[in-house]
Amino acid sequence: MADVVVEQGRAVRARGARKGSSLRNALGRKSTVAFFLTLPLILLIVLLVLYPAFYSVYLATLNKAMTKFVGLSNFTFLFKRETFWMVVRQSCIFAITAVVFKALIGFIVAHFVHNIPGKKQRKWRGMLLVPWVIPPAMSTLAWLWLFDPSYSAFNYTLSFFGVGPIPWLGDTFWARFSVILVNVWYGAPFFLIMYLAALKSVPEQLYEAAAIDGANWWQRIWYVTLPMMRNIIAITTLFSLIVTFANFDIVRILTSGGPLDTTHLFATWAFQVGIQSSDIPLGACVSLFMVPILAVAAIFILRDVNKRGNEA
């Protein structure tokens, strides 16, 4: 008897359900559910990425007082300024030199750390990661003291060898050298840890096979290590290239772009032009120039990963 009652109840419910079925179907679809689940993140991205991006495009088309639409004349104005081309050059030199050294140092140190046995390795790994863990604004302040022309540890130490004093941040060459040095110091541990992970994933037997095949130390690195790490090297290098290119804090704290704007990067120059000199449209214009350059790098990353993903 009870079974019958239940059956009747179910039938009634089914009839009621048919009315709102299209909405319910839409809600029941997996893609719809997925959309709603990701909606908060989509909103966040729209709010924090898309809106500012489009707003800066809009800003870049206004005049200095932000009262009139001037089209592309901010851009054409920039092209005529020598400082702009110096910033382009300096950004490229800064990013490429820093990334090359970070990758090189990371690779070499990763090999050393990889060969340290067991427990000691953990200690070294921890210590070597410190520069990357300290907030760069703070560690750069420490570097600022180290670079001080009169009382710094560097110049004091060098004085014993009869060298110096070196104007670390006062001379164009040394200032460029210093900002790159600090960026390398800060960024190399990231490469170290990525390469160390990649090294650990290379099967030991490949090295043994190579050793038996007659490969010397260098050939083992060239024919086994590097090809096996190719993916990680490509991704970390390009990723770091983007981050380094867009660097702000190190240059801002160490030199503020000086001497004579020679250490400015896109981000620091955009800040100076836009905020400090109150020409927000021109600042927006400068920062927008990073987009095509970074977009090319990003496309390379994604294309590379896709290609390698299919191959490996």
Added chain:
Amino acid sequence: MADVALRKVVKRYDDVEAVRGIDLDIADHEFIVLVGPSGCGKSTTLRMIAGLEDISDGDIMIGGDVVNDVPPKDRDIAMVFQNYALYPHMTVAENMSFGLRLKHYPKAEIKARVTEAARLLDITDLIDRKPKQLSGGQRQRVAMGRAIVRNPKVFLFDEPLSNLDAKLRVQMRIEIKKVHQKVRTTTVYVTHDQVEAMTLADRVVVMNKGKIEQIGTPNELYHKPATRFVAGFIGSPAMNFIPCRLEDAGGTLQIRLTDRIAFALPPARAARYNALPRTDKLLLGLRPEHLTESHAHLGPGVETFETVLDVTEPMGMETLVYFGLEGTPICGRVDPNAGAKDGAPMRLAMDLNNMHLLNEATGVVL
């Protein structure tokens, strides 16, 4: 091609002695298999021959030259690894030719050697593929190909078949044997699988706890094991060991298994064991195939007894029967038509002409 000799070779890791002073002579063209349970030191021994592990003591000679301090690349050996160790970013041809390219061989010769090895191993069609696109068996062939093209003095195999499924393993076992018959290179092969050892080897080296237990042809090891370890390790199902002692009974020597069961030894065996003290604790070693159903024509030295079977395992061509004798589990092999059933009584025959007698304390076969 060359002979290989190990003289008092020792390998120590901190406090642990993995290999404890082994001596071994491997003749030119010989196929030697090192077999033993995991941790017995067989792989370490192979890796010391390869030069991948330093030796702590002793000498290793290849072709008469001591190679203790010679790096792997200068030993003129080739090795096939358990997981193949193919370079994943190189094609089959590049994998096979890598060693030759490093040694700057002329391109024409490299091509000829690779083509020849590929033909020998039947992988000509795969030559442009990457390892990822190959099956386990194909990878195994490529790994062997990489060894063959080098035309080395010695081939070393480190458990090369253990990653393959059972059927492929049998197939590749035969391939390896065929390849060795063609190229005749001195080969040292490590495995934990005694069937592989028996089927492939000219001589088998049984290792246990870092020492060599016995060296011999597969038949010698099977029929004349020197120790309890070898007797138990070689052969599947393993040899039965039944506690027993010797007794004199009316001028004949008999072996007592339980209070109820005692058998007179066949004359040849009696003469051999007569000098042994009667008080020693002994083990009767008997392979399952010498414990069969009792049939009509029993020869001399074959004794029968009645038992109740615990479990039977029909294998098709034979049936394995398991029973206990005063707590000792025993396995026998009977004809599938002999009517063996779980829990049923059965009359079995023990062929004492093929028995072994072991000292229980020392494990030595007497």
